[in-house]
Amino acid sequence: MLASKAFELIKELSRGNSGSLSPYNEDCIRQVLDEMKSLYEQNQKDVSDTVAGETGLFSGVQVRHAALERNKRCLLTYLYKRLQIIQEMRWEFGSVLPMDIRYNMCEQEISWFNRYNKMLAVYMRSIGDSGLDLTQDMQPPKSLYIEVRCLKDHGEFETQDGNIIVLKRNNQHFLLRSECEHLIRQGVLEHVTN
Amino acid sequence: MLVKDPKKEFYDKIQHQRVLILVTFDVDALCACNILQYLFQCDQVLYTVVPVTGKQDLENSFLENSEGIKHILMLNCGATIDIIELLQPDDDVCFYICDSHRPVDVHNVYNGVQVKLLMKDEEMRDIPDYDDVFRDDEDDESDAESNDEGEQLSKRKRYSDEYILKRRERRQWEENRNKTLFEYTQFSSFGSSAALLMFEIAWRMSKDTNDLVWLGIIGVTDQLVHYRISREKYIEDVMTLQSHVSRHNFKEGPENNQPINSLKISFEDELQLTLYRHWSLFESICKSVTTACKFKVWSMKGRKRLHEFLAEMGLPLIQCQQKYSAMEPSLRNNVKELIQKHIEKYGFAPEDIVIPSFNAQYGYRNKLCASDVVLACCALLESPQEKSQNATDSFFQAMDILNRKNTKEMEEALNMAKKQIGALASQVQTFLDMQQVMSAGPFLYAFVQEGTLEAKCLSKPQCLQRLARFTLEAYSAERRSKKTQYLPLVLGVPLDAEQQTSLVIGIPPLNLDDERKNFFGKAFEQAAVTTNSRTLHNYFDNYILQMNTEDRGKFFDALINLLQVSLSLSLSLSLSLSAFICASP
Numbered sequence: 144m145l146a147s148k149a150f151e152l153i154k155e156l157s158r159g160n161s162g163s164l165s166p167y168n169e170d171c172i173r174q175v176l177d178e179m180k181s182l183y184e185q186n187q188k189d190v191s192d193t194v195a196g197e198t199g200l201f202s203g204v205q206v207r208h209a210a211l212e213r214n215k216r217c218l219l220t221y222l223y224k225r226l227q228i229i230q231e232m233r234w235e236f237g238s239v240l241p242m243d244i245r246y247n248m249c250e251q252e253i254s255w256f257n258r259y260n261k262m263l264a265v266y267m268r269s270i271g272d273s274g275l276d277l278t279q280d281m282q283p284p285k286s287l288y289i290e291v292r293c294l295k296d297h298g299e300f301e302t303q304d305g306n307i308i309v310l311k312r313n314n315q316h317f318l319l320r321s322e323c324e325h326l327i328r329q330g331v332l333e334h335v336t337n
Numbered sequence: 338m339l340v341k342d343p344k345k346e347f348y349d350k351i352q353h354q355r356v357l358i359l360v361t362f363d364v365d366a367l368c369a370c371n372i373l374q375y376l377f378q379c380d381q382v383l384y385t386v387v388p389v390t391g392k393q394d395l396e397n398s399f400l401e402n403s404e405g406i407k408h409i410l411m412l413n414c415g416a417t418i419d420i421i422e423l424l425q426p427d428d429d430v431c432f433y434i435c436d437s438h439r440p441v442d443v444h445n446v447y448n449g450v451q452v453k454l455l456m457k458d459e460e461m462r463d464i465p466d467y468d469d470v471f472r473d474d475e476d477d478e479s480d481a482e483s484n485d486e487g488e489q490l491s492k493r494k495r496y497s498d499e500y501i502l503k504r505r506e507r508r509q510w511e512e513n514r515n516k517t518l519f520e521y522t523q524f525s526s527f528g529s530s531a532a533l534l535m536f537e538i539a540w541r542m543s544k545d546t547n548d549l550v551w552l553g554i555i556g557v558t559d560q561l562v563h564y565r566i567s568r569e570k571y572i573e574d575v576m577t578l579q580s581h582v583s584r585h586n587f588k589e590g591p592e593n594n595q596p597i598n599s600l601k602i603s604f605e606d607e608l609q610l611t612l613y614r615h616w617s618l619f620e621s622i623c624k625s626v627t628t629a630c631k632f633k634v635w636s637m638k639g640r641k642r643l644h645e646f647l648a649e650m651g652l653p654l655i656q657c658q659q660k661y662s663a664m665e666p667s668l669r670n671n672v673k674e675l676i677q678k679h680i681e682k683y684g685f686a687p688e689d690i691v692i693p694s695f696n697a698q699y700g701y702r703n704k705l706c707a708s709d710v711v712l713a714c715c716a717l718l719e720s721p722q723e724k725s726q727n728a729t730d731s732f733f734q735a736m737d738i739l740n741r742k743n744t745k746e747m748e749e750a751l752n753m754a755k756k757q758i759g760a761l762a763s764q765v766q767t768f769l770d771m772q773q774v775m776s777a778g779p780f781l782y783a784f785v786q787e788g789t790l791e792a793k794c795l796s797k798p799q800c801l802q803r804l805a806r807f808t809l810e811a812y813s814a815e816r817r818s819k820k821t822q823y824l825p826l827v828l829g830v831p832l833d834a835e836q837q838t839s840l841v842i843g844i845p846p847l848n849l850d851d852e853r854k855n856f857f858g859k860a861f862e863q864a865a866v867t868t869n870s871r872t873l874h875n876y877f878d879n880y881i882l883q884m885n886t887e888d889r890g891k892f893f894d895a896l897i898n899l900l901q902v903s904l905s906l907s908l909s910l911s912l913s914l915s916a917f918i919c920a921s922p
Contacts, residue, residue: 288381290374292733306355306405308385313729314402315386317377 145210148175149217156224164228167249172218179214182207229256233263234278279321289320291332338449339461343538347433347455350408356384357402357409359395361877362732363799364559364714366413368532368552369435371739373410375549376539388732389414391875392423399424413437413531414877419444421451435534437560438877439526443470443518460528465517472510524854525879527565532556533574540581547585547600552739554578554695558707563802567853568688575693579604582695600699600741607694608673611758612709615751618664618672619657624762626807627689630814635766646683650675699741713747714738716754719797757800760791765807774812776824777893779900783808785830796830796840798881804828805844813847822848825857827896829889837886844880855880864895
């Protein structure tokens, strides 16, 4: 059936759960492109036959053209949706993506990601005097400081104001949220919620 | 130096500074720490909380964490030791000590710059005068010593009269000093709870909330549960807290207007039955110290008397052995009145069975009594650890259950407390059945057998304290003779089978109950020194020590000698022991 492969791509997109990127389905895309190419060639042939004087081919051309349009729309949707996912991931994971996600991206997507990174960095540097990390607080924080508990012996940790804190298992500290956020992500600290 | 105005001299000083908080392992300190954390979070004071188990741990934690920190707060630790001498801090480091342990070391009292004591003024009356303990004429001494060398014989002759006078005066002063210091330090006792003090600081700054009052209540109750303060002192503190409670819990309008998920604290007379709301009434009566000892539940006759008592109250046995919360409501609601009414016949005074206390209710769950929380928290704090775990793990678990939102953890902790109390009661029963409580003349002693199941969960200081008291009360109830009232008890429990160590505690006799003064700290110290025993005085409570099990024999011989000597000379231990002389023929 015409355009069935393209539809498969869309179904694959909708199957993928949010927050993960399925592998770039190059095989399927090439098949769709091949199909489009043959459709186009056939249309060309029919059109040139019509110009030569043959009649009764128009309905065929129209069907093929509609299929072409559909294929195109599906392909673009597929690519665009993937870009959107990658963009979201930039805000979630930061400028360096985990290996398994990178592995699922095609070459063009990687170069797009790098350019997006660069643009974002330039923009964030231009805010205020010394720049502002927009990805830091995705939701407005409730307090500037949070209470954290050390889960492992981490060693010394220098805060922004130059103090040195020893992060040792089972000590509890009251620290600047922005400073300990990455330590919480690493699993060194635990946020104590009251 | 004693802090007169905590807000000005303590709280304002630490604003915008990093503070290191050293907290010891007891429920009172835990509550005080929780209150402080709340205050510091309000004012965005940066802090680090480090739990410390003993003096050694205190030293290590200080060394590790003190970098760049100028303000150090100590909760229930540090007052009894010369903190500057022990830690050797830089000159600009300031210590704030909030400790209920008494007596406070005189060096701490008279250090005006680096040591600030957060304590109640009226509790610090009996401190020796500065001139009695310290002398500023140190150069005289060095003069005297250089004279002693004997080179300036002629000079010495010339000043001999003056010199001799000076020396005599000095010797007298020294004698006097030793006497004053000895009198001052011979008894260890306890002052106001740290949590209560912290709460009062919060209150002065108008930052007190209902939750903070509850923490203060738990701190004070902890002192009562672990026999640190007398009943009078407890009631005095409770009355102070009661006014705060009524201030916070009074709402205008009909009562059902209050949201159910707010904390409600109520003041009422509470039955002194351990955890009875979470246990069955029968179990609770058998395992609470006073009821168990009065009924002597470990004997057949005692059991019968207990059954008789229950029958007289009209409580069916089946109902009593059921979970309290599953008892028939009509009976359950009357339990307190019934017990109060009928118990006098069995030799109880009314104050034996009820004590003013507080209840907290949060949401639809069971009511929690202050002593329930203390016991649960303590059980968690002193839970036996696996090899991989650190003692500090349990510290923060215990801190978490003080937060009222963790109801599930609280229930688990209550179950642990039940287990601990069960072990305690069965150990007391073993002591009595096997007649393991012996008299050594001036004191009683008992040892938990090595390798028993209970030993593991009993070998913790707070639990040991309760066990010792339970044993002593049970023993004297069993013996009947008045003499046991005048005998203190020393109790040991194996700590580590591989290293051959045990934990030893000494508690004062029952007749001195009102003072809650313990003279074993000094006695243990001296006995250890004279016999060269391998002991470790690591705990902040100096009447608890670790010792090598092999040295037990000679240590006890020395202890007997020591107490007998002080008995015959009726020296300074006389206060407790002269009473004993009168009693013994």
